[in-house]
Amino acid sequence: MKLKSVIFSRLSLAVALAFALSSCTTTQAEFRKDPARVTKSALCRTFITNTDLAFTQELTxxxxxxxxxPIECVNMxxxxxxxxxxxxxxxxxxxxxxxxxxNDCGGGYYPAYPAYPGNCQYEWHRDARGNRCGRRSASSKPGGW
Known part of the structure; x- marks a missing residue:
């Protein structure tokens, strides 16, 4: 349950930040009321996104x-x-x-067969003394191990 709230809060933060920046402009009415109160960011965003030529001149x-x-606005x-x-x-x-x-969705190592409990599963393996297993290996015997 706690994980769901963490996930929800992270996604909410991301969405809120995205919307906040995308809507961080000013209207003509707000601008004309008091241009000095408009933040630099809002002024620049409005300048870049505005399509009204007369308002663009006021912003300029x-x-x-x-x-x-203006290039400083674009960069910012x-x-x-x-x-x-x-x-x-x-x-x-x-x-x-x-x-x-x-949710264990990352996968991981799941061997197809359980690990062999001894030293001599295959002929090329070596036993406890360091000798090659050869025909003593489990794979050499009928039925394996």
Whole structure:
């Protein structure tokens, strides 16, 4: 039961972070109300995603007032997106590992046959004294071991 809550919380965190970054823009009304209160990240994200030419000019003016180059916005948004993707990836991989660890889905070594209890299973093996087993081996005898 505890594992399910851990998995749910990790996935929730990843989804929340992804949505938070994708919706971290500002509206024209918020921007026009007080441009100085808009964060640099929101300003840059809005500048990059906006399609309204008049609003783009207003955003460009605010960027210039803050001495922020448009290429700086592109780089910052790209770095934020990469960081968010890394966090989401780590959360998902961690969740997958936790699920597999508790459900034994990683496989493992399962021999087709049980291990031979002695030293001489095959002819090329050596006995306790170091001599080759040869015809004394279990595989040389009728029925094996």
């Amino acid at each position: 003016g605010e960027l210039a007032r803050r001495r922020i180059e 948004v790209q770095q934020e997106n990469q960081a968010a993707a890394a966090v989401v990836a780590v959360a998902l991989v961690g969740t997958a590992i936790a699920v597999c660890a508790n």
